[in-house]
Amino acid sequence: MNDALKNNKSTQNNTIYDVIISGAGPVGLFLACELALAKCSVLILEKTEDPHSPLKQMPFGIRGLSAPTIEALYRRNLLNELEIHKHLKNPHQNAKQGAQRQVGHFAGIPFLEGDIDTSQWKYRLPGSTETSLISEMQELETVLARRAETLGVEIRRGLAITGFHQTADGITVQSGDQSFQGEWLVGCDGARSIVRKAGGFEFAGTEPEFTGYSTKVDIADPEKLSPGRVVTPSGMYMQSQPGYVVIQDFDGGAFHCSEKPITLEHVQEVLRRVSNTDVTISALHIATTWTDRARQATTYRNGRVLLAGDAAHIHAPLGGQGLNLGLGDAMNLGWKLAATIHEKAPEDLLDSYYTERHPIGAQVLDWSRAQVAIMGLSPEARALNAIIRDLISTRDGATYFAGRVWGIFTHYNLGGDHPLTGYSVPHFELENGTAIGELMHDGHGILLDFDRNASLKTLADKYGDQMKYVAARAKEQLGLSAVLIRPDGFIAWACDNNPDYSELQKAAARWFFNSK
CATH class of the missing domain: 3.50.50.60 (FAD/NAD(P)-binding domain)
Structure with a gap:
């Protein structure tokens, strides 16, 4: 300016x-x-x-939060203000427990909790925030x-x-x-x-393949519809709870693009065709359409x-x-x-x-x-x-x-040789009981020094209020000596042994302006 x-x-x-x-x-x-x-x-x-x-409230407004979002809310002290996930069951999860519990899907194809090998995510430490949570708009x-x-x-x-x-x-x-x-x-x-x-x-981008419908209806004969997400030769339908029906009709997005009014008769015709039943809708309370335009x-x-x-x-x-x-x-x-x-x-x-x-x-x-x-x-x-x-x-x-x-693989190409560079910082729990995310409420960057190297503090001090210097051991350090964390929680630089000061200085200069 x-x-x-x-x-x-x-x-x-x-x-x-x-x-x-x-x-x-x-x-x-x-x-x-x-x-x-x-x-x-x-x-x-x-x-x-x-x-x-x-449309912002349950069930239309239901939204699944993935790991990067949950981490971001936690790091800004906002996660504890969300309540819905504490008492609401994910409608995409089945009633089974343990290994057979459905915890997500791809195109309606479920994946089960017992099939997931979390040991492959070696940088997700004990005590990390959830990988997914339910909220609403x-x-x-x-x-x-x-x-x-x-x-x-x-x-x-x-x-x-x-x-x-x-x-x-x-x-x-x-x-x-x-x-x-x-x-x-x-x-x-x-x-x-x-x-x-x-x-x-x-x-x-690309044009749509289908029109999607989110509806609240009264169904005279609900037993004619199968529970859960049902893929048919004509499309897909799902009841997240009685009377709340989602439909996908592969019409090339024609109805959504037509901007015609959504009538009871139209929704019933689409639902009957997609479900291959003669189900009857007795009342239409709310309906909205969407597409897969990308x-x-x-x-x-x-x-x-x-x-x-x-x-x-x-x-x-x-x-x-x-x-x-x-x-x-x-x-x-x-x-x-x-x-x-x-x-x-x-x-x-x-x-x-x-x-x-x-x-x-x-x-x-x-x-x-x-x-x-x-x-x-x-x-x-x-x-x-x-x-x-x-x-x-x-x-x-x-x-x-x-x-x-769940966004576990979210990564920015920031250069650098360390495999953690460009990934969200792990959930380090420091020796005083503080988690690294709790130190990010103010939105500042952090130079985390596990080995208490005085030279690193000198570097951090050059960046004033943009960067905090934290010298502490952690319960699990993943073999790291020091980590430079951007304000958004992503790692700009990491070192396993004695820090390479030249690379650290380059990373600091890349993301923070040296005002001293």
Whole structure:
């Protein structure tokens, strides 16, 4: 920001925010929390006036949280505010216990707890957070909005962004006849993102194979439908609980794209055809449609405009990857954008948001496409489905699929020779009983020194309040001597023996600006 704009920020009646965020969903709210934690001023503009909706509540709003999301919430002291997972059974898990308990699925094909070899995940230490938890959209938004407001974030509802204009120094955002000034704008406004469209972002990808339906209905003869997730020659249907029916109809997405009203008669016709029954729907209470369209922005930044969450990527909600992908965007972007705003960032730090998150998004889109491919109706799809069923019932197969679904393999290519570099920091429990995640509530980076090397403290001190120096032994150190942890909890550098100071200094300079 230039001096003139800085002066305006403190003297004009109209506030100039560091960041304006479009969208008060979980991604926008979590990003706002990260920015406000780093002392940035944040305004969220949300088009809907009422944050509550039946589609955000159980069972429509049910969402599975994967390991990276759970770790992120834990590291920001938010996980303990979620309650639903403590008393709700995962509808994708069967009633069996022990080795035969279903703990996830790929394209409706279950993998069982007893088939997963967690010893293959050698960096997941005892006491780690769960690999998956159940929550709902409303619960997440409530918890995140409460934290955001506590941190000073301003949330204005009933204000949809209608356009914006950016210059080299800032950005002006329009919402009807109102305008707002900011340094940066981030679109977290969903699949139909106005920010993405107005910003001229290319949204490349593939067209849908099916229309999905999420419905709340009264069924006159529910015994005609089989329980659980049922794949048929015409599609798929599932009752998560009585009266709540999800349907996949392989119509190429035609009905969803037609934007026709969803009537009782139409839902009944689709359900009968997909289930191959004459089931009767006596009442339709709620219905919404979705597809497996898979698209991704070819860049996540245009000048002072950035994208995150569904605004940057969309795909079928198979396996619950979308919300987790968006929250990962927010965790990655927040500290980088804040450091840029406070002029504490290396020159290209913000560019790493795209280079790190775009490949992760592309992987998730392909994961979704692969599920759709083996759920298809062709003989080829059925053959692939049978092969995947065989693979997922093996120990290595179940371990691989569980690791992918739960985000265990999430990794950024950060360079460096150590195999831990680019992965989420393990759950180190220090000798005083403190877990490493508890030291990350303030959003700072950490130089964790197991060997109490005075030279490492000297290096950490050079980076002021951006990096904390922690010298302590841990119950299990995985043979490590020292670890450099970024504010988002990912390892930028690690060393098994005597630290290579030159490599550590390079890593520190890459992710933190030396202001002394």
